[in-house]
Amino acid sequence: MNPKLIKILKIVLPLLLGVFLIWYFLSSATPEYRTQLLQNIKNADPLWITASLILGIISHLSRAYRWKFLLNPLGYTIKFHNSFMAIMIGYLANLGVPRSGEVLRGITTSTYEKIPFEKAFGTIVSERITDLIMLIIITSTAGILQTEYLLNFLEEKNINPLFTLGAILGLIFIGLLGLKILQKSSNKWIVKIKDFGMGLLDGMKSIFSMKQKWAFLFHTILIWFLYVLMFYVIKFAVPNLHDASIGIILVAFVVGSFSMSTTNGGIGILPFPIVVGAVFVFFGYAKSDGEAFGWILWGSQTAINIVVGALSFLFLPILNRSKIK
Template sequence: MKIILPLSLGVFLIWYSIQSATPQEREELINNILTANPLWILLSFSLGTLSHLSRAYRWKFLLEPLGYKPRFINSYMAVMAGYLANLGIPRSGEMLRAATLFSYEKVPFEKGFGTIISERIADLLVLLIIVLITLAIQTEVLLSHFEASNINPILSIGILLLLITAGVLVLQFIKRSTWKIAVKIKNMAKGLLEGMRSILKMKKKWAFIFHTIFIWVMYILMFYVIIFTIPEMANAGLGAIMAAFVVGSFAVSASNGGIGVYPVAIGAVLMVYGISKQGGEAFGWIVWATQTFLVLILGGLSFIFLPVLNQKK
């Protein structure tokens, strides 16, 4: 269900987007994609590569306090192999990444996975900061859109708070329970917490923070430069780009690698800022294709060369 349902959602959105467009709109969408300047796409490709290299290098700052110093090439290929796995089975890449490091560097799975959780926490904090900044500079636009669409933001926040409360109650139940499955979860959690605490034991905290910021700056830049491939997007304001980036960051996890969902979501949010549906979706498709192609190439090469470069192990 994790594979079929998200993929079906993506395919449905692609079909619906095409069917709901007029022949002229479809032609304009395809023309925008085919006439995109490949130099900007290549630049976006390069910026994305830098972000992945930085992520692999940042990982060592979390592993060193635990007593492990894996080879950089193995860390990098584990990261890219994980990204590739996420295209097939959403959210499986983190487990594969930790398993890969266990196979080739003998880092215990729980500890390796715990450091990955630490990374995700750091990334989530940065994303939340970006969301808050975007909301702050775009409050008037968003509230006008909510009002026009009869969306109650207070109700949405209330539902989110209820879900968080339910999650806390479940965790408290597991913590106090003596059931076998609860005990297994608690033992697993201990290993995860040890990995997560490594962020507090780092000797090079500032280096970790620098790479975290660098990764997200590269994400935004690889997203931003694609606007120059679509004539209509060249005049898009910073607020529109940041709003599209935030929406895309969440939409990419809604289906396998964001297929179908990502470009449709990007096109929808850009329409709020006066960008045509076909122009916004073309921009979304080019961004998505660039990121996906990058993962397919580097992730595929990583799967091939991991066993080749570690033959002795």
């Protein structure tokens, strides 16, 4: 099969699957449910939606500022507006191809700030490792707050958490073993990969050579606090969810985060509004209320990412005309 066609299908098929699944969930629902869902979305309090959007934008600004702490030890200084726009372009790209935004962010930085791609990308990998640690902390907190519910769920579904942990550790061991074997190879292509990997490693190591570690930690905590708060305030936009506890919101946040990271911006085999809605159903809330929460949050944040991401595509070359010349 044509490689270009395969590449296109990899992008289009997940999107089509996500659209189909959403259509299927909605079309298979009763007319009463669809009416109630639409009513919940229409009646959502715009004040809390606006608050959620503002919190989301502040988190993006904080992320853009935090990036300089990773680039400085490598001898590079990035302009704040370029950092912010590169991040927003990345978010826009992720709506098409999952995780492509990180690559495009590195390319954008390399183009307009003359930072070697592998070093810029290495710092982005460091960011993602830091973010993963924060997500693990939040996941653990959610698990502690909702232990009884989660243990009952795992028991009902015959899911063994120890087996899952063992599988993850096994994959990590295989990955480390593969890297050890590649290190000893003298093949010219593998040598090129190793050189590229060393550039990545330099970028990743910058997290250990930062002079402003506390500032980096502050912004990391701030970013994830704002993420959770962005979720939390939306419950006030849906009247029947006002009493949802922080534990339930954290579980919804974790599930939503995995949906966003494994799909095209929340639309794919695990559509964000559906899986987040399922969390509220699991904790005893009406399906229409839970999915209204998911649609409002996903729709508002996706809209702002599209608008700001598109404007960033437009203004980046305009604001960096001298560098292009």
